[in-house]
Amino acid sequence: MQYSRIVNIEVYKIFRNPRTYIAFVVVAVVVGLIQLGFYTDGKTYLSFGLRSLSDTFDLKGKILNGYLMAFIILQVLLVNLPLLVSLVAGDMVSGEASIGTLRLILTKPVSRTVLLLGKFTAASVYTFVLLLWMALWSLGISMLIFGVDDMLILKSDMITQILSSDVMWRYVAAFGFAIIAMLTVAALAFFLSVFAENSLGPIMGSMSIIIVFTIMNTLDLPIFNRINPFLFTSHMLGWKGFFDIKVNANNEQIVGSIENLPAVLTSAGILILHIIALLWASVIVFKRKDILS
Amino acid sequence: MHIQVDHLTKNFGSFTSVDNLSFSVSEGEVYGFLGQNGAGKSTTIRMLLSLIKPTSGSIKIFGKSITEDRENILQRTGAVVEKPDLYKYLSAFENMKLFSQYSGLSLSKSEIMRQLAVVGLESRAHDKVKVYSQGMKQRLGIAVAMVHNPDLIILDEPTNGLDPQGITDIRNLILMLSREKKKTVVVSSHLLSEVEQIADSMLIINQGKKIVEGKVNELLNPGKVQLEIETLDNFSAKEILMGSFWSSSLVDTTKDCVLIDAERSMIPELSKYLVEQGVGLVGIKSVNSLEAYFLSLTSEHAV
Numbered sequence: 001m002q003y004s005r006i007v008n009i010e011v012y013k014i015f016r017n018p019r020t021y022i023a024f025v026v027v028a029v030v031v032g033l034i035q036l037g038f039y040t041d042g043k044t045y046l047s048f049g050l051r052s053l054s055d056t057f058d059l060k061g062k063i064l065n066g067y068l069m070a071f072i073i074l075q076v077l078l079v080n081l082p083l084l085v086s087l088v089a090g091d092m093v094s095g096e097a098s099i100g101t102l103r104l105i106l107t108k109p110v111s112r113t114v115l116l117l118g119k120f121t122a123a124s125v126y127t128f129v130l131l132l133w134m135a136l137w138s139l140g141i142s143m144l145i146f147g148v149d150d151m152l153i154l155k156s157d158m159i160t161q162i163l164s165s166d167v168m169w170r171y172v173a174a175f176g177f178a179i180i181a182m183l184t185v186a187a188l189a190f191f192l193s194v195f196a197e198n199s200l201g202p203i204m205g206s207m208s209i210i211i212v213f214t215i216m217n218t219l220d221l222p223i224f225n226r227i228n229p230f231l232f233t234s235h236m237l238g239w240k241g242f243f244d245i246k247v248n249a250n251n252e253q254i255v256g257s258i259e260n261l262p263a264v265l266t267s268a269g270i271l272i273l274h275i276i277a278l279l280w281a282s283v284i285v286f287k288r289k290d291i292l293s
Numbered sequence: 294m295h296i297q298v299d300h301l302t303k304n305f306g307s308f309t310s311v312d313n314l315s316f317s318v319s320e321g322e323v324y325g326f327l328g329q330n331g332a333g334k335s336t337t338i339r340m341l342l343s344l345i346k347p348t349s350g351s352i353k354i355f356g357k358s359i360t361e362d363r364e365n366i367l368q369r370t371g372a373v374v375e376k377p378d379l380y381k382y383l384s385a386f387e388n389m390k391l392f393s394q395y396s397g398l399s400l401s402k403s404e405i406m407r408q409l410a411v412v413g414l415e416s417r418a419h420d421k422v423k424v425y426s427q428g429m430k431q432r433l434g435i436a437v438a439m440v441h442n443p444d445l446i447i448l449d450e451p452t453n454g455l456d457p458q459g460i461t462d463i464r465n466l467i468l469m470l471s472r473e474k475k476k477t478v479v480v481s482s483h484l485l486s487e488v489e490q491i492a493d494s495m496l497i498i499n500q501g502k503k504i505v506e507g508k509v510n511e512l513l514n515p516g517k518v519q520l521e522i523e524t525l526d527n528f529s530a531k532e533i534l535m536g537s538f539w540s541s542s543l544v545d546t547t548k549d550c551v552l553i554d555a556e557r558s559m560i561p562e563l564s565k566y567l568v569e570q571g572v573g574l575v576g577i578k579s580v581n582s583l584e585a586y587f588l589s590l591t592s593e594h595a596v
Contacts, residue, residue, distance in 0.1 A: 002397070009394050017382055100378025104437065107342050107374065108395040109367040291344035 006110065006118030007125075014088060014126050023084035024133055027077065031137040034073050035145060038064065066143030067151040067167045071243065073138035078178055078239070082185040082210055083203075084130065089123040090189035090202030093286070097293040098198040106291055116286045120190055120279055127182045135175050153243055160245060166255045170242040177239040177268060184232050184271045185210065187278035194282045197293050232274045238267030294356075295320045295445055295477045296341065301350035303336050303501075310336040312501040314350070318479055318494070320444075323471045325492030325509065326481035327587070333501035334481040335375060338449045341479075342372050354445065368396070371443035373451060377434020381423035385414055385433050388422060389440055396441035412436040412466060428459030435466060439476075446470060447479045452487060460487070467491050485587045489513055497587065505583070512583050518557045519585040521550040525573030533570045539563065550578075552585070 014020050038045065042064045093116070096102035105115065151162040162170070188209060192202035213233035216224040228234045244259035258264060296318035303311040311333045318324040328334045339345040341352055343363045352359045354366045379388045386405055393400045400408075409415045412432040422430065431451060438446055448467070452460045468491055470476045482488050488495050489509060497504040505512060524530040531546040534553065544552040555563065560577060567574050580588070 005394060005397065009391060013380065013391070016380075016387075099381075100376055101380060103339075103344055103374050104378060104392070104434075105395055106344055107367060107370070107372040107438070108392065108441075109364040109397065110395055111364060288346070290346060291339065 002111065002114050003118055003121075006114055007121045010092075010119050010122030011125050014122055019091075020088060020126065023087060023130055026084060027081075027130065027134050028137055030077060030080075031073055031134070031141070034076065035069065035142060038069060038072070039145060062147055062149035063152055064146060065149040065151070065164075066139065066146045067148060067162075067164065067171075068153075069142035069146050070139040070171065071151065071153060073142070074134075074174070074178070074239070077134060077138065078181070078237070081130070081134070081178075081182060083207055085127050085182045085185045086189035086203045086206045088126050089186035090193050090206060091199035092119045092123050092190055093193040094196035094202050095193075095199040097196070097291075100293060102293060103291050112287050113283050116194075116283050117279075120187070120282070123186050123190060124183055127186050128179055131175055131179055131182060135171070139171055151243075160243065161253070162243065162245060163253075163255060166245075169256075173242045174239040177242065177264070180268050180271045180275075181236040181239065184236070184274045184278075187275045187282075188232075191278040191282045191285075194286045194289065230270070232271055235267035235270050238264050238271075241267070294318065295354065296324075296479070297351075297353040297356075298337075298341075299351045299353075301337065301340060301352065302348045303333075303340060303345065304348045310501050311340070311347075311498075314498065314501065314503055316496045316503065316506050318477060320477055321471070321475055322493040323467060323478045323480065323491050325488030325495035326479060326498075327483070327485060327488050327495055328481075328498040329483050332483075332498050334483075334498065335449055336501075337498070338372070338374060338447055338479075338481060341447060342367070342370070342374065344374065368441070369443050370445045370447065371438035371441065372447040372449070373431075373434040373438050374447075374449045376453070377430050377437070379422050379430065379433060379437065382421065384419045384421055385409060385425070385436075386418040388433065388437060392437045393440045398441055400440070408436055408440060409433075411439075413462070426459075427454050428456065428462060431455060431459065431463060432466065435463070439470075443476070445477045445479070449481050450483070451480060452482065452484075464491055485584050497583075504586075513581050515581065516557055518555060518579040518581055519544065520553050520555050520560065520563070521578040521580065522553065522563075522567070523550045523575040523577070524567070525575065527551050530567065530572045533567070533572060537566065539566075 046064050093102065096105065106112070148164050150164050151167050153160040153162070185206060189202050189206040192205040193199070196202050210233055213231045216231065217228055217234050241260060241264035242258060245253045246257035246259050247253050294317045298317065299315050301311055301314045302309065314333070314337060326334055326337070336345060340347050341354065341359065343359050346360070355369060357366055359366055380391070383391065386409070389405045389408065390400065393405070406415055406418060409418050412435055414429060414433055414436065417425070417429065422433065425433065435448065435451065438448070451463050451467070455463065464487070467478055467480060471478050480488070480491065492509050494507065495509050495512065496506040522530065527546055527548060527550060531543070531551050534540060534543055534551065539553060542553040542555050544554055546552070557579060560579065564574060564577055
């Protein structure tokens with residue numbers, strides 16, 4: 001009862017704060033720019049990318065379609081989205097501490113644990129709505145502008161064709177995975193937010209951690225390779241797994257299949273464990289914290 | 294007793310902010326909590342509200358321990374700690390609604406407007422807080438503190454940063470809460486004159502320790518005063534007083550004056566004695582002895 005009340009209040013506060021809408025504007029602008037760029041020069045761009053294939057195969061149909069656009073946009077945006085997520089999640093506790101409202105809230109008969117869980121739930125609602133907004137722009141608007149057809153995904157050593165009838169559920173699953181990945185970022189920013197008296201620290205802190213971990217993921221060194229499986233950044237791009245399809249003995253794709261589902265689920269599990277651990281640590285710290293702001 | 298504090302101590306590392314402090318607040322009174330800046334008032338208030346955990350000691354409010362029964366106690370307590378910080382992007386009405394929900398209430402529009410009227414903000418209820426003056430924010434802060442109709446209201450330096458009219462408004466509001474609404478009010482200040490005008494009882498703390506606690510009318514007994522005697526030669530005047538009936542009352546001598554504790558009624562006799570002894574008397578100023586003590590704390594701090 002108290003929990004749902006707190007969630008309602010915190011969601012209301014997030015969406016009444018003008019700062020919240022910065023992220024929505026940024027997503028719309030970035031997606032709009034990518035769409036504009038591909039609308040004007042997309043065919044040239046793709047013909048360059050597919051020039052080696054054109055010699056061997058006769059490619060027909062709408063290669064530059066809404067599904068491919070969404071995939072391109074997601075690759076670009078899901079790398080930058082953590083900043084937009086941490087803008088709000090990193091502000092949830094520290095922002096209130098810096099403007100002084102945290103001490104006023106805590107003079108009200110609210111449990112600290114419930115308050116913190118309510119705040120994280122509200123940050124999760126924001127993350128979900130932001131991803132929904134990104135899905136609407138990257139997939140919905142792209143489908144309207146570029147139309148739909150089978151989806152071609154170019155990789156360094158292969159090309160995957162996904163039938164248009166087999167694409168949409170993969171996007172739903174990918175967005176679901178992206179929500180888990182972004183909630184991990186939110187949980188990290190939220191955890192750092194519990195320690196800070198202003199929101200800059202948690203935002204910068206979470207971004208710094210992501211950058212350092214990503215560098216460790218990128219460098220193919222034995223010392224890092226031992227740690228990498230446990231770093232959440234290693235699993236954040238697991239959503240791409242939904243676009244890898246199993247093939248049968250004749251090298252034909254199996255509609256509705258995922259090439260390595262256990263790997264995708266393991267990544268999701270590791271991210272969820274990170275969320276739980278960070279949230280648990282946040283509660284422990286916040287319950288003991290002296291409110292000096 | 295509404296509040297019973299026993300042997301309360303708070304350490305921040307090696308620094309002791311509140312040192313073995315004990316006091317009690319009775320139901321229905323305005324309790325003044327006096328001390329210079331940094332004396333430990335805000336830390337004590339934060340411990341009363343469970344914002345800070347004590348290093349040792351106990352706090353009971355409404356007969357219950359704040360560490361064990363925090364939520365039930367806060368259900369009956371309202372507070373403004375230091376500045377009344379509110380959501381600037383929301384209106385006064387929206388802030389009131391929000392904080393009433395934090396308290397588990399769902400107040401009607403008319404009830405919120407009625408509460409805003411108590412602090413004189415009904416006509417500005419729908420203006421965003423960011424356009425409010427400091428005085429209006431302070432009054433709104435008090436309204437937010439009272440939104441769940443608490444029995445106990447704790448106000449930490451409520452007149453800080455206010456102009457004279459704002460100070461008067463807050464003072465009248467506190468007196469109204471006590472006399473008409475029958476609330477118990479704890480109000481902290483670094484100004485004795487402020488506490489003197491509104492409080493029934495008061496506590497003075499310095500460096501986290503209790504200096505004195507009691508009824509204001511007893512502590513600030515107008516009959517007992519400290520006299521600042523200004524003469525042409527204060528050190529000679531001191532010598533003369535030391536060899537007289539007044540020697541036991543002598544407090545201090547500075548280059549500006551000689552200080553003695555005395556009854557106000559004895560001023561004519563004292564001035565007559567000094568003149569008879571050939572002291573070049575320039576003037577005698579009387580201040581309440583507690584006020585003098587408090588001023589000395591403040592001036593020490595300023596140095």
